[in-house]
Amino acid sequence: MDIFAQQLVNGLVLGSIYALVALGYTMVYGILELINFAHGEVTMIGAMVALTVIGVLAGVAPDLPGVLVVLGGILVAIPACMLLAFGIEKIAYRPLRKAPRLAPLITAIGVSIILQNLAMLIWGRQYVSFPEILPTTKFEVFGAHISLLQIAIVVLALTIMACLWLLVERTRLGRAMRATAQSREVAELMGVNVDRVISATFIIGAAIAAIAGVMVSAYYGLAHYYMGFMLGLKAFSAAVLGGIGNIAGAMLGGLLLGVIEALGAGYIGDITGGFLGSHYQDVFAFFVLIGVLVFRPSGLLGERVANRA
Amino acid sequence: MLLAILPFLMGFGLGNAWVRVLDFVLLYVLLAIGLNIVVGYAGLLDLGYIAFYALGAYLYAWLASPHFGLHLPFWLVLPLGAMLAGLFGVLLGAPTLRLRGDYLAIVTLGFGEIIRIFMNNLNAPFNLTNGPQGMNLIDPVSIAGFSFGKPLHVFGMTFPPTYFYYYLFLAFTLLAIFVALRLQDSRIGRAWAAIREDEIAAAAMGINTRNMKLLAFAMGATFGGLAGGLFAAFQGFISPESFNLWESILVLCMIVLGGMGNIPGVILGAVLLTVIPEALRYLGDLQRATLGHVAVDPADLRMLLFGVALVAMMLFRPAGLLPSHQRKREFAAEDGVAEQEQANLYDTRA
């Protein structure tokens, strides 16, 4: 029982991170129907920038409490990622809005490669380690070990998702975003500045990605130029699982994928009598994704994309 | 003519290592032509194409290496590998028929990873693939008792196996080009083009879209499997790390860069993306010779340049270096109708 509880905790923490990154994919897809492959890399840049700032701060002011140092890192990483996402959209995606659908997908892959290699040139190929400045307080609930950091990650993720939901459902900008997602042309006719709405979507997604990036690197204690790619892929799968374009779906998809992975790695060997082991963890996740797509192509909660023919 | 003497030009001008590069160029041309059938002709974005290459390579290794003690001749093994890959193409295609462009991309990507992960792990409980250690001592191609595995000594000159493989690969590549060109102008090719442009309209015109899509997957996969078998025989050693996601993306880059749907463009893309990294190596040698150390690592630069090239191509020459006539027309068109058509080019949603 305690093992199962621990696996649930592992999965929920991992899932919250997936969910946060998935939000960025889902928002962009909802409006532009574009898989922003570079989103995972934005998360990575967020982590790298924050780590650099944290390293400097921890060196200059060693007496500062760790939480404040990390907060400082986040505060620099957010605008950096926002600027980056704004630039990516403007240079690589906007000119292609009327091009065939494959075109922006390919630039997205290109931008992703560029960001990875730039990060490698700037921060090197080695894994960068996160200084040990956060408290490592632990609790035991139902025999599962839970750290303060894990609780903070889950709570922060839920808060951000609630804020985003409010933004989309209750504000003018949110209404403009929903209108643009329904039909770009009609929204434009109604006086919505579509370009600005699209930019805003990218920027908000990037800010969330920056926070997610810092969470990942603080949780695992490292950052690396390659970390964004797999994270992005998993997060995108999570978004599809929940129903892309749907914010609640991204949340559900992220948490589900995290739990499925943890339970898969933990129990797949027992279920298959030792034939398949934890080396098939990713296969398990992909099979779930394919299964959902085949039997429920619009995801668990359904997509919110206007179905233009 | 030029193609016939090319290895000698390269071999004597630059050394036999460049003949080996040429061999790889031909393998990638084969792969690019195969992927072009799926992506360029039928408009189905496949990000896991390298899985078929892997299947062809592994089947060759199973049937012609000491692993199972089987040593079947290559003319039997190659078609089997191509068939196995084609079968998996259908297996992948069948459940994904209802998916539209972007979802298809992510499912094919997952498929590619699944195949690689299985190859990497199937050394237990039963040792099928030898896991991450890879499979070794794969039989070289041998025709009428003449083995490609040994260098040939004639007239006081030594020709390494790369020369024989060049002609073998060239023969298959020419065959593939011929098949691809014939397909393009056939009933099937026109049906694919119709599905690519507008699936609903294609179905309304009486095209069996399900069978046609499956056929595209199967044809593309067959070429991939063929190339994989040739690769296994040529290299003599295969391991799962040769079949990762980046290889899939590399092949996709080739056809995008060259000109999707257009065979000469696809060939050009494959040649460029295989030769440029090799040429970049001289950049490193040059720096070592002049500066004594490597200031800018060409390996670092290579991927960065690929990324920049991908973005720049899409922005400034979205139809590729050598675009197909039809694509060129569409991109040149100014009026609204053509623009509308473009927007739907890859939109195969119901």
Place this chain on the structure above:
Amino acid sequence: MHSSKLALSVVSLTLAISIAGCGNKAETGSNVIKIGSVAPLTGPQTHIGKDNENGARLAVDEINAKGLELGGKKVSLELLGEDDQAEPKTATIVAQKLVDAGVVAVIGHLNSGTSIPASKIYHDAGIPQISPSATAVAYTAQGYQTAYRVMANDAQQGKALGQFAVGKMAAKKIAIIDDRTAYGQGLADEFEKAAKAAGGEIVAHEFTNDRATDFSAILTSIKGRTPDLIFFGGMDPQGGPMAKQMKSLGLTAKLLGGDGLQNVNFMKLAGADAEGVIASSPGLPIDSMPGGPAFRKRFEAKYGAIQVYAPYAYDAVYALVDAMKRANSAEPAKVLAELPKTDLQGVSGPVKFDAKGDTTGGAVTLYEVKGGKWQVLETIK
């Protein structure tokens, strides 16, 4: 029209390359003996690759300074350094390049994944290959009489680790994690065999990959089997976070690893949780090598700090030249006939080969993190 354009571009390309290539060909007299050295000189392993090349270069320079005479003729050695980018495909291309250039032997490659495909080309060309650092068992198990290495292989290291775990560390219930790379899986399997043979019980065998950062699921599942030792076959980027996550999950088992963990980066990534982790490294610590301190002095005067395998590359060149002297020729076939008889006192220890081409004098040293530093525990011969 298109095809003629294409043909034209191919012609111009070929011409351009031929012209560019002309400058590379240098005629050399018959009294120069060319030896190849291959390692990644670009990419993430640049520093280790350069280290190998420098080790070989030091030996070549020393031998040239002393003067070498073969078959009554004074000869000098020339080292051709090539970059394989740690990639199997590139490795075969540079191997072919070296064979073209007429090398009589190759010192390399650095990695097993490149040494294996390249060994086929050297075998076809009939020239000896001595790897300073490839440790995969398969490298010398292909039946090529051209493939040699001067370092203990994964089987020897895994065996030493397995015996150490059950014998010295008195581990009864052992869990194994491997990263599904050729290195990690090979080492873990050899460890498992040796640990079982020594009477240890394997309670779990879990898997991860070389890009993973989250191990909580497999560690939790391992925790349920209450092992007293966890062996990890893999590298530091995974080992570091794994040590951390073990602590935060409340696992008290010891972590044991191979040479993939035995480095400074592991300690950086694991932080305080590195304390008490034990890892091995093939060979002796440089200061315990018979000629170690003297070698370190000579090497550092020329190239700066030693990374890892330089002494092995150095010994590989000496073993090769030793065989040449006995053959009184640099002809590959004659050198190959003499290589199996090698019996040399190198800086890294005695250099002797068995029938397969593996070294018989391979030692494995175990280190433990104490006070934030890797401290030598003991050396197993």
